[in-house]
Amino acid sequence: MEALFIFILKSSGLLATFYFAYIFLLRKETFFNSSRFFLLAGLITSVVLPFVVYTKIIWIEPAPAPAPIPTVSTTAAVQTASTADAVQDYNYTPVYKLQIAAEEKSFEINWNLVSLIVYGIGFVAFMIKFALDFYSLNAVLKGRKIQQQEDFKFIDVNENIAPFSYFDYIVFNSSLYTASELENILEHEKVHSDQKHTIDVLITRIFCILFWFNPIIWLYKKAILQNLEFIADSEASKKITDKKAYQYTLLKITTHETCVAITNHFYQSLIKKRIVMLNKNQSKKRNYWKYYAVIPALGAFVLLFQIETIAQEKKQKETAAVVQKDTIKETKELVTITKNTTDKELDDLKGKLKSNHNLDFKASDVKRNAEKELTAIQIELKSESGKKQTVSMNGNKAIKDLTFAIGTDNNGAKTISIEGLNPPTPPNAPVAVNSERVVIRNFNDSDAPIPPTPPVPPVFPQGPMPKTPVMDMSKMPKAPKPPKDADDKVAMAKFEKDMAEFEKKMTAFEPDMRAFEKDMEETMAKREAIFEKEMAKYEIAMDKYASEMNKYQKDMNFNYNFDFKFDDKDMKLQEKEIRLQERDIKLQEREIRIQAIEMKKQAAEMKKQAKEMKKEADEMRKQEKNYSSKS
Incomplete structure (x- = not known):
């Protein structure tokens, strides 16, 4: 209810800010459409802005933690530690007061x-x-x-x-x-x-x-x-x-x-x-500044009421010799692996931990000597809280016992933690192993390896295309019409002169078309060469990206995630998209070339039309001569 009351106060304050800004600054202005959207923005802001909270984190020095208790290995330096939870009991004696006179129960109104x-x-x-x-x-x-x-x-x-x-x-x-x-x-x-x-x-x-x-x-x-x-x-x-x-x-x-x-x-x-x-x-347009006068008030509102300060402790740098483990509030079961643990027992242990405690357990890289004793093993653990640990043991001799504690943390979630190497074995408890070389890794989400960034595919070079010659029929020179009277010598002479000019203009288009085709071929050839070079660089980068992804997969499988598998499906999809883009560029180039050919055909047809008209003029001249000779 308090949160609702605070929201109402904030919303009312914002609403009042916009309203009084309109009344005192904008009501007498003639920017009516702008005022319309200003007032609507005030309604939306009064509802949305109270929910916009900026979180400011202040880092403080953490309280000193209890010193870790290292466990000792008999053959090599072991990287592990355990943290003991300090428990303090408080004894108190309840105090009871004897009420001589019963108090009357007062009536309270739930406002x-x-x-x-x-x-x-x-x-x-x-x-x-x-x-x-x-x-x-x-x-x-x-x-x-x-x-x-x-x-x-x-x-x-x-x-x-x-x-x-x-x-x-x-x-x-x-x-x-x-x-x-x-x-x-x-x-x-x-x-x-x-x-x-x-x-x-x-x-x-x-x-x-x-x-x-x-x-x-x-x-x-x-x-x-x-x-x-x-x-x-x-x-x-x-x-x-x-x-x-x-x-x-x-x-x-x-x-x-x-x-x-x-x-x-x-x-x-x-x-x-x-x-x-x-x-x-x-x-006057200079009065538009009044619409922005509300911005400082909104900024002050955010700074005063919408910034939430949170204090967080700085994370202590973990030394290589210390490994933090899950905090176990209550230990319910101990699991130990020995040198004589069989493959079947490891498989049974995996199913038991998953079904009984919802804990992930995986054993890999198992090696044995001639006596069927374990000499190498890698164990991967994952708790319900998301804590992940990897224990890798490798040596020439049989491994020593390694014990894991299964229990619940402070939040009630099931967790599994490495208790130590070669601990005293409790009665009726399975036993774990230690060896000459032991590496223990704990991982939080912040410790996960960073995946490599895929390369950006190249884009076919763009730019202005060669300017096409004007081949619009409406803008072409018009062929002259022959005179109706073939005996009119003046008209015939003018017609022949116009025909010669028409042929001259039509012939002038041929160099422009040849130049256009040449420019098109040179431009597209240069861009294709640039694109091919970028594609070659991209293929090299993709090969490097694939190798980095394989390395990332191994790191994740070894250190963090049990079932991580790298799939190059995305990489193949990227390559497919680039090929499709290249095909579209080719189609675009083909359309431009077809357009140029069609324009060339139009020029040829117009030239043919001019020749036919010239032939018709020659025939008219012959008829004129025949008519003159007969007369």
Whole structure:
């Protein structure tokens, strides 16, 4: 309940910050659309920002830990230690007081429960009001004749209600207004509908239901609705020639007392302010700084209330001769491996630890001498808490006993820990081994080997392509038309001159096409050479990455994770993606070449057309000569 109370205080403070910033700085400015989003951002910020907490960690020196108790190996230096938990008993004697007179039990009021009940009553009441408003709106819209115009749905009603819009619905009573007044009203409502102002109305209504007890939210709602009217008035007045008639329409609509809730009403209170804002000059752009004035206040809010300081102890550096083990609160079982432990017993031990205690145990790299005695073994352990340990023993002689303790830690989780090498053997307990060379490793998540980073695949070189010659048919030189009268010598002479000019222009395109094809081949060849070099480097890097991943796999299998396997599937997928990218580049190049060939074909066809026209002109000249000789 305290956390909820703190959230309400923070949210109310943020809401008040945005509201007073709007009232004192922005209310008289004409940046109505910017103010709309400013006010909506205030609502969202007041709910989201109290949950944004920045955690600041302060590192402190740890308390001195008890000195570790090293265990001694008979043949080699053993890297292990055990930490003893200090237990202190406190003896106390209970003290009983004899009450001579019984105290009367006082009645206490649970104010948290009272507050919750009051909030619930208010919430339910406003939800019922919200549902009734929706029902009333549906009653107005249901069964009405709808006139669809563009994106708007017009509904002409007979009731004496103020015009309003709800999403793309615009409702009005045409019998109450003149044609010009109705035009003004519809232009106003179209702005509400087109800019989706109904969403703003619904959002503010939801906030008023959730925070009905906060007076700031009701003032905030009024500011949002008033700004929406400013937006609609401003946009509508741009499309209306007679602004005075629009203002008179505003005054006329004030006579309507019936309004439908959760809609954008044409009639709102504060008509005087709306008329003043209609006649006000546009604000200067330099006043936009006022929207950013709230940022320092938000920064101060975060610094004062949203930074949580956590003190953590510094981790002590572990020396190579010390190995921390799981803290066992209560030891339930001891497991020991001896030189005579068989492979079957090791397998049975694995299943027993897993089924009885949910502990992971794995034995590998097992070697035996001629007497079937263990000389080498690697044991991997994993507790329920996530603690991982590896014990590796290798030598020429039979291993010595090694004991593991199974119990529970302070959190109640099952854990297994190395108790020591060659300890005294308890009765009826299996026994573990030690040898000439013993290596014990403990791993936390922070100690895990870091996997290598895969190389980034190369990208085919991009850049501007050679500029293609203009081969658009509409921009090509037009072939001249032969004269209708072949006897007209002046027209024939002009036609021959135009034909010669046309052939000259067509011939001029051939060098441009050859140059374009040459540039295309040179450009693509250079880029392919660069890409091939980068691909060769990438393949070398991928081979190196594969070898590093194999090494990482061995380290993980040996030191950290029992079942880790490296799969080069991702590497193959990367190579496949590069090949697909290379194929797309080839297809793109092919399309460019096809385009060049088609353009060349067009030029050839136009040249052929020019030759045919020249041939036709020659035939016309022959006809002219024949006609002259006959005459």
